[in-house]
Amino acid sequence: AARPHWLFADQLGPHFLREGDAGPDPDAPVVLVESRAVLRRRVFHRAKAHLVLSALRHRAAELGDRARYVRADTYREGLRLAVGASAVTVHHPTSRAALKLVESLPQVRVLPARGFLTDFVAFRRWADGRGRRRLLLEDFYHAVRVQCGLLMDGGAPVGGRWNLDAENRERPPRGAERLPVEPPWWPQEDEIDEEVRADLDRWERRGEVRFLGRDGPRRFPVTRGEAQQALDRFLAVRLPAFGRFEDAMLAGDPWMAHSLLSVPLNLGLLDPLECVRGAEAAHRAGAAPLNSVEGFVRQIAGWREYVWHLYWYFGDDYRHANALDHREPVPAWFADLDADAVEAACLRGALAQVRDTGWTHHIPRLMLLGNWALQHGWNPREVTDWFHRAFVDGYDWVMVPNVVGMSQHADGGRMTTKPYLAGGSYIHRMSDFCGACRYRPQERTGPAACPVTTGYWAFVAGHRALLEHNPRTARTVAQLDGLSGIEDLLAVERRRGGGPP
Numbered sequence: 001a002a003r004p005h006w007l008f009a010d011q012l013g014p015h016f017l018r019e020g021d022a023g024p025d026p027d028a029p030v031v032l033v034e035s036r037a038v039l040r041r042r043v044f045h046r047a048k049a050h051l052v053l054s055a056l057r058h059r060a061a062e063l064g065d066r067a068r069y070v071r072a073d074t075y076r077e078g079l080r081l082a083v084g085a086s087a088v089t090v091h092h093p094t095s096r097a098a099l100k101l102v103e104s105l106p107q108v109r110v111l112p113a114r115g116f117l118t119d120f121v122a123f124r125r126w127a128d129g130r131g132r133r134r135l136l137l138e139d140f141y142h143a144v145r146v147q148c149g150l151l152m153d154g155g156a157p158v159g160g161r162w163n164l165d166a167e168n169r170e171r172p173p174r175g176a177e178r179l180p181v182e183p184p185w186w187p188q189e190d191e192i193d194e195e196v197r198a199d200l201d202r203w204e205r206r207g208e209v210r211f212l213g214r215d216g217p218r219r220f221p222v223t224r225g226e227a228q229q230a231l232d233r234f235l236a237v238r239l240p241a242f243g244r245f246e247d248a249m250l251a252g253d254p255w256m257a258h259s260l261l262s263v264p265l266n267l268g269l270l271d272p273l274e275c276v277r278g279a280e281a282a283h284r285a286g287a288a289p290l291n292s293v294e295g296f297v298r299q300i301a302g303w304r305e306y307v308w309h310l311y312w313y314f315g316d317d318y319r320h321a322n323a324l325d326h327r328e329p330v331p332a333w334f335a336d337l338d339a340d341a342v343e344a345a346c347l348r349g350a351l352a353q354v355r356d357t358g359w360t361h362h363i364p365r366l367m368l369l370g371n372w373a374l375q376h377g378w379n380p381r382e383v384t385d386w387f388h389r390a391f392v393d394g395y396d397w398v399m400v401p402n403v404v405g406m407s408q409h410a411d412g413g414r415m416t417t418k419p420y421l422a423g424g425s426y427i428h429r430m431s432d433f434c435g436a437c438r439y440r441p442q443e444r445t446g447p448a449a450c451p452v453t454t455g456y457w458a459f460v461a462g463h464r465a466l467l468e469h470n471p472r473t474a475r476t477v478a479q480l481d482g483l484s485g486i487e488d489l490l491a492v493e494r495r496r497g498g499g500p501p
């Protein structure tokens, strides 16, 4: 008889059940475990809990008699309820904790990971290759393009250049409240969503679980069919605009031209290959410009793959890295998404968006929320935990490198060559937040001094030794030395402490 195959909640697409080489047995019964302990132990955004439960239950409904769906306290207990001590298979899970669990269970046979374009062996070969001093995203991305034959004309990149990022940094169109682009695909909720919502309400009422953020309509796909519709719509009507304004922010347009595909990708509902091939096909058909297509391909075939592999390659201690010795706790106003306590328009806007949707695009994560945490010396472990719980697409593998490495520079520069740090003038250039703000981005002292600008200089002053030895940041230290009023600025910063700006 076929061994049952166990699917984690982020392995829900058809490619996780494909039989054959290193796959599950043909027609294997499918085990899905809904674990309550996961929700009891940590305070997640309510929209995230909703998405995961809705996706699991939809998958079970689709699989019908083939599914063995169990609700249990822990995964261990769930597996026992589903199959007793019988042998099962599972694909390599996406977190170290889950891998440890499945490896500790003698009945479980772990099959290779799926859901990524490249495997561990290929990454290790690349990373350990002779003469490789640094693991640069750009080099890895080229290797993936070549290996997958993605956007290649023979041995050369389509259009002659690997990276068109310089064309993807436009400031938002002046005076526009929204980007002139078709809206994204939005889901219609069904009776499974209703049931999930009723369960979450009940558990919350009984005090069994607590959530962050507001409940709202479901905004992301939870089934294969929905994920395909979302991808098709993005490729057909939004991809052409993706590139130009990729880094721009508008207070009234949280979605801009982003794909909103991280949730279905990370639930395993979309195969990254179909996403990047779809974008390439749009370009070859003349339907989308190269800067948009290359930009989108780089996000998925570059960044997403790179982050996945770094999570495993850097080892278990990476999550504890704290090279800048940042020890401040994440304050309650931020942790609890209390946007109303914040006056600085940019941070208030980003925090409100997390509160209301559990999602922002990349730049608010990096240049507003992460930037604020970095400037104020918050403990990177706590910041990672917060991002993981507050974002609908947050999973351990993707949060640890993105927060510890990219955003908080806590790994001492193993992942990025300099800290991602912004002052008010960057935010002013790339968004429309500053117009309605009580602070002025250029001012460093006085009542209208922009807290993002003062935080910037306070960070530079506090990490002078690190920054002056890095050729990419040495100039900033020289600029600091030319500024007047730094002592006053630092005094104001000290008075603010961990309070909201």
Ligand code: FAD
Pocket (backbone or CB within 6 Å): 257, 258, 259, 260, 261, 262, 263, 265, 266, 296, 299, 300, 303, 304, 307, 360, 361, 362, 363, 365, 366, 370, 387, 388, 391, 393, 394, 395, 398, 399, 402, 403, 406, 407
């Ligand atoms: P798009 O802008 O449309 O990009 C397309 C896809 O590229 C995304 O769906 C995603 O799958 C992939 N991608 C792009 N950048 C990254 C990256 N740095 N790491 C991994 N995948 C990437 N992404 C997550 O999927 N989960 C997270 O928990 C997460 N946490 C982040 C935390 C911080 C501090 C930062 C700076 C970035 C984080 N990202 C995370 C990366 C990125 O911000 C999101 O993937 C993206 O904003 C999701 O929106 P989208 O689907 O519209 O992306």
